[in-house]
Structures are given as structure tokens and as C-alpha cells.
Amino acid sequence: MSAPVNVTDEHMARAYAQTRKHDTPSLDVLRAHWVLYSCIRNRALGIAQGQVLPPEPVAAPPPSPPVRAGPQHPERRRDDAPKPVPYSSRAAAAGEYVHPDEA
DSSP states (O other), rough: OOOOOOOOHHHHHHHHHHHHOTOOOHHHHHHHHHHHHHHHHHHHHHHHTTOOOOOOOOOOOOOOOOOOOOSSSOOOOOOOOOOOOOOOOOHHHTOOOGGGOOO
């Protein structure tokens, strides 16, 4: 039997440099995908061997509507509404009349 060999990061970098093409993802991306692939393959191996898996997650319930606080300002009653100033031609002639839009 042959002795085990440790593959270092330097060995991986040299092998990557020799085999990469112009559109090859970086070594870190390949490593991340390999880890994900290994996880998926191990899960598939467990399924093939009859391993019981946890139930699949279900969607979370929709968030409840926010609780509305009472009105910021107390509601005004109709009789509390400001009364319009009656028009006076005398006040208008004297220049004392102010139009409600200008008040």
C-alpha cells in the first residue's frame, strides 16, 4: 500500500493554473460548489440507504397586519369645526376683509 499524501494549497494552486481556461471560475468558487455538491450527494446517499429525513420546511405564515394605533389627533365633531367668517362688504371696502384662502 502506498503512503497517504497531503495535498497542500500550493499543489491546488499549481494544478488549477495548469488546467484553468479563460472562463473557469476561481478556485474558491469551485471549492464552494464542491462543498455544496458533496452535501447534496451525501444526502442522496442517505436517501438511497433508507435514511429517514427531517420533514421539508413549509412556507412561513404571512405576517399579521400591523396594529393601528388610535388617531394621532382627536376626531373633531361637526360643531367644533371653525365657523367661516361671514362676508362683510364694509370690511372689504375698508381693506379689513381677509379671504379665507389667505388666512
